[in-house]
Amino acid sequence: MDGAGTVSARRTTRSTCCYCGVGCGVLIQTEQDADGTRIVGVEGDPAHPANRGRLCSKGLALADSARSLQGRARVPELRHRRGEERRPVDWGLALDTVADRLADIIARQGPDSVAFYLSGQLLTEDYYVFNKLAKGLIGTNNIDTNSRLCMSSAVTAYKLAFGADGPPTCYDDLEAAKTVLFAGSNTAYAHPVLYRRLEDARANDPDVRWIVVDPRRTDTAAMADLHLAIQPGTDVALFNGMLHHLVWEGCIDADFIDTHTAGFTDLKQMLRDYTPRMSADICGIPAADLVTAAEWFGRSPAALSLYCMGLNQSVHGTDKNLALIHLHLATRQLGRPGAGPFSLTGQPNAMGGREVGGMATMLAAHREIASGEDRAELEALWRLPAGHLSAQPGLAAVELFEGLRSGKVKAVWIACTNPVHSMPDIGRIREALQRAEYVIVQDAFRDTDTAPFADVLLPAATWGEKDGTVTNSERRVTRVRAAVPPPAQAKPDFWIAREVARRLEARLAIPGAPALFDFDDAGAAFDEHRRLTAGRDLDMSGLDHARLDADGPQQWPFPVDASQGQARRYEDGRFATPDGRARFHTTPYKPVAEPTSSRFPLRLLTGRLRDQWHGMSRTGRVPALFAHAPEPGLRMHPEDAARRGLKAGELVRMASKRGELVLPLELSDEVGSGTVFAAMHWNGQFLSSGGINEVSLPAVDARSQQPELKHAAVRVERAEFGWHLLAARRGDALAMRAAVQPLLTQCGYAALSLQAEAGALDGVAWLVVRAASASAFPEPWLAALASALALVPGADTLEYRDARRGLSRRVAWRGLAQESFIDGLQWIDTQPSSQAASLLATAVAGQAWHASRLSAFAGTTLGARDPIVCVCRQVGESAIRARVAAGADVADLKHELGCGTVCGSCLPQLHRLAAVPARA
Ligand SMILES: Nc1nc2c(c(=O)[nH]1)N[C@H]1C(S)=C(S)[C@@H](COP(=O)(O)OP(=O)(O)OC[C@H]3O[C@@H](n4cnc5c(=O)[nH]c(N)nc54)[C@H](O)[C@@H]3O)O[C@H]1N2
Ligand SMILES: Nc1nc2c(c(=O)[nH]1)N[C@H]1C(S)=C(S)[C@@H](COP(=O)(O)OP(=O)(O)OC[C@H]3O[C@@H](n4cnc5c(=O)[nH]c(N)nc54)[C@H](O)[C@@H]3O)O[C@H]1N2
Ligand code: SF4
Numbered sequence: 001m002d003g004a005g006t007v008s009a010r011r012t013t014r015s016t017c018c019y020c021g022v023g024c025g026v027l028i029q030t031e032q033d034a035d036g037t038r039i040v041g042v043e044g045d046p047a048h049p050a051n052r053g054r055l056c057s058k059g060l061a062l063a064d065s066a067r068s069l070q071g072r073a074r075v076p077e078l079r080h081r082r083g084e085e086r087r088p089v090d091w092g093l094a095l096d097t098v099a100d101r102l103a104d105i106i107a108r109q110g111p112d113s114v115a116f117y118l119s120g121q122l123l124t125e126d127y128y129v130f131n132k133l134a135k136g137l138i139g140t141n142n143i144d145t146n147s148r149l150c151m152s153s154a155v156t157a158y159k160l161a162f163g164a165d166g167p168p169t170c171y172d173d174l175e176a177a178k179t180v181l182f183a184g185s186n187t188a189y190a191h192p193v194l195y196r197r198l199e200d201a202r203a204n205d206p207d208v209r210w211i212v213v214d215p216r217r218t219d220t221a222a223m224a225d226l227h228l229a230i231q232p233g234t235d236v237a238l239f240n241g242m243l244h245h246l247v248w249e250g251c252i253d254a255d256f257i258d259t260h261t262a263g264f265t266d267l268k269q270m271l272r273d274y275t276p277r278m279s280a281d282i283c284g285i286p287a288a289d290l291v292t293a294a295e296w297f298g299r300s301p302a303a304l305s306l307y308c309m310g311l312n313q314s315v316h317g318t319d320k321n322l323a324l325i326h327l328h329l330a331t332r333q334l335g336r337p338g339a340g341p342f343s344l345t346g347q348p349n350a351m352g353g354r355e356v357g358g359m360a361t362m363l364a365a366h367r368e369i370a371s372g373e374d375r376a377e378l379e380a381l382w383r384l385p386a387g388h389l390s391a392q393p394g395l396a397a398v399e400l401f402e403g404l405r406s407g408k409v410k411a412v413w414i415a416c417t418n419p420v421h422s423m424p425d426i427g428r429i430r431e432a433l434q435r436a437e438y439v440i441v442q443d444a445f446r447d448t449d450t451a452p453f454a455d456v457l458l459p460a461a462t463w464g465e466k467d468g469t470v471t472n473s474e475r476r477v478t479r480v481r482a483a484v485p486p487p488a489q490a491k492p493d494f495w496i497a498r499e500v501a502r503r504l505e506a507r508l509a510i511p512g513a514p515a516l517f518d519f520d521d522a523g524a525a526f527d528e529h530r531r532l533t534a535g536r537d538l539d540m541s542g543l544d545h546a547r548l549d550a551d552g553p554q555q556w557p558f559p560v561d562a563s564q565g566q567a568r569r570y571e572d573g574r575f576a577t578p579d580g581r582a583r584f585h586t587t588p589y590k591p592v593a594e595p596t597s598s599r600f601p602l603r604l605l606t607g608r609l610r611d612q613w614h615g616m617s618r619t620g621r622v623p624a625l626f627a628h629a630p631e632p633g634l635r636m637h638p639e640d641a642a643r644r645g646l647k648a649g650e651l652v653r654m655a656s657k658r659g660e661l662v663l664p665l666e667l668s669d670e671v672g673s674g675t676v677f678a679a680m681h682w683n684g685q686f687l688s689s690g691g692i693n694e695v696s697l698p699a700v701d702a703r704s705q706q707p708e709l710k711h712a713a714v715r716v717e718r719a720e721f722g723w724h725l726l727a728a729r730r731g732d733a734l735a736m737r738a739a740v741q742p743l744l745t746q747c748g749y750a751a752l753s754l755q756a757e758a759g760a761l762d763g764v765a766w767l768v769v770r771a772a773s774a775s776a777f778p779e780p781w782l783a784a785l786a787s788a789l790a791l792v793p794g795a796d797t798l799e800y801r802d803a804r805r806g807l808s809r810r811v812a813w814r815g816l817a818q819e820s821f822i823d824g825l826q827w828i829d830t831q832p833s834s835q836a837a838s839l840l841a842t843a844v845a846g847q848a849w850h851a852s853r854l855s856a857f858a859g860t861t862l863g864a865r866d867p868i869v870c871v872c873r874q875v876g877e878s879a880i881r882a883r884v885a886a887g888a889d890v891a892d893l894k895h896e897l898g899c900g901t902v903c904g905s906c907l908p909q910l911h912r913l914a915a916v917p918a919r920a
């Protein structure tokens, strides 16, 4: 099937979800009318082997996220001098200018004075062109990606242990596994469709056991048979202790170790010290739990581990991965159904990026920069002069921005990632971009925290508008297809990279080289890519766009003569090392990079929310996706809060050695005492600060260069503000957000969120602004806010003012006087007002106001906000709690309230709520 349905006004296009590495197949419905073609719906593709028709809450909201073009980058923009505004220009001028500037900088300062910072959200073909442009044409390896923040520890460990990158496992192992070890993975939130598959597998087989290793009691951990709430960063001690137990209990596969591995003797020597008791002490867990975990793992008919950022984002990320892989190798828990170390990839195409060698430390098709043979081979394949490829490893993400800051690197081309939000210590990233001579930003949106630094903004097409392939966590290559044209002048990343490359090729002229960018379309770039993989561990020479179109998604390896891909690797115990043996390494435990101290006594954990994606440039456009977590927050254990005299909902200031930010406090015993947690998503587009990376630290793993984004040492104290504002307005929330965003930084604290109104028409939602200030809000600021929200006193906007105390209240109304609806409000007080919160709850519930309008100013207290648990069916926590109190279990809740019956993303939370003992 080529993805196209009947040629009519309504069409269905088969594609892939653009969010996580599960790589779910989607069917995109479009409608065409006189105004053009629009995406009107998205469903799970029943034929896709990853999801078999399922989607999570984010995937289901894809059509909503594509609905409005507000904030999209539509035309190329250019400025000639720093400090000037960028001006719209045509593509010809933009492309020529970029090529001229890069050629000039390269001529003056050499190839290594330019750098590329890309993304695991680019398609393989986009990536391929960029990589050939940097390494093949310019001759620099300064091309790194946000995968450095994400997967690079997993890559290094796979290579060190097995000789090649890429998981040996596949999704069918989820159903075959008898013990599942989740390590540093909140699968319920971050890979929901895989989690659904695991839930089903456990429901079908009561013997399946889940172990979760996470310092927090996440929704994933709450569902585990055994939750090991280890101290942050102590995973290596845990895995060493587990292996110690298995070795000394004789529960290892000595034959396999002898025949198929090397290095065990040294590891065993090191393991002597890691008795279960000593290891458990380091981890802060009972030794008996460590032993139980080891027994469940080692004696299982099939043990599968699923791991993610809790392992990778660490200065010892490589060791954490290796220590876990050691458990699999020593017990031969790999190479058969249901067993193996399975690194879950975060982004939709982190794997594709790794295939094309899209990082500063690797070459195309798993080749090594340091290997003269690999370079020569690639030079021959690309028909470049011998010695043209640089032997000098490129700068990895943190170094790359340091290079810009110090002046060693002059120009950077950033595509499909938002480093001023997602890199550690963003204060330094801003400095780096300010000092850089030339900054190119290629993004689908122009309202990101990185965009203001761009000398050139190249408007990119995004999901639904692009053509190519992505590879998911199980090495499965799937087609991504365009269903609609990009808006205005926006162009696919593949096209932009190729057009600049061709222009630069003319300016740099490599003697004797053929036309390097002679691809008409993404399919042609894929063909070149697959040819480079022939005969290598990732051989996908048998795949091309035509085959993927005809036969659907396929796994690699898939050599040219194969009829199908290989589901599992290393089944015969032969690994990708020169001697075919897997390698053990010594993995001594070392603590996190930044110790806590009396000044910074708390450990900050960071991570994801269920319904938001990274910097929210897409999920932040869908009101329903805010319902599960409407505001940013810092989660703290109630005892730690009590000790500091802090209360839930209060604003607190969190500071590290590098920076600080203000957040509302949430109390929860899901975090252990001594640690706090904040989500990574909020940034300058929604918050008065740049988000949690204001405080995170840039320390990196020496081998993988991956930064420790999860473990900064911080201090938390009350943030005193004399003035508090809550404003909300119903209407085109995205347009209002754009108008309010520039006002955010002028407050001590400010945050924006969207809220869906029950029963409101498409495109109508609430924008909610919460702000706090040390002194009275300045008049010009208030006037700007009132104008952005159209909350100016008048016939339908009543105002109450207490000029002496500086308090003011406004309510905007619509409807008849007898049956009014609140259309907007703004409350300024010396305390956060529960009255304002209640009015907002009434308004967002779409409830009519039957009393007199003036009574809204008087303090009748209504119900507090009810957090939404099920986004698909809009079911709130209070309704669920009420049913649970009356004896309902999860099946009853599904039946009676409809929650959990659509995408299932809320099921873990339903189970938790249902487990709360019924209250009288
Ligand atoms: N909803 C949603 N899903 C996503 C994304 C998103 O933005 N939103 N992003 C995608 C991407 S790119 C990625 S990389 C993945 C990330 O997926 P995950 O890694 O599963 O998600 P995180 O929440 O970043 O981190 C996982 C857990 O690591 C725990 N942790 C922190 N420190 C430690 C430690 O020292 N040891 C252990 N064992 N655990 C620790 C945290 O408490 C957290 O619960 O999610 C992907 N899926
Ligand atoms: N403290 C802390 N920091 C973290 C993490 C953490 O757990 N804690 N996680 C890290 C991880 S694992 C990751 S992966 C990173 C993610 O961090 P980023 O890569 O910065 O995250 P996104 O917001 O997904 O950025 C993608 C950008 O590409 C744009 N875009 C979308 N589609 C397209 C397209 O087709 N073409 C182009 N050119 N642009 C497009 C979006 O508008 C957005 O601006 O964050 C890292 N940062
Ligand atoms: S699990 Fe959700 S976010 Fe991930 S690919 Fe599937 S639908 Fe998209």
Ligand SMILES: [Mo]
Pocket: 149, 150, 151, 346, 347
């Ligand atoms: Mo990631």
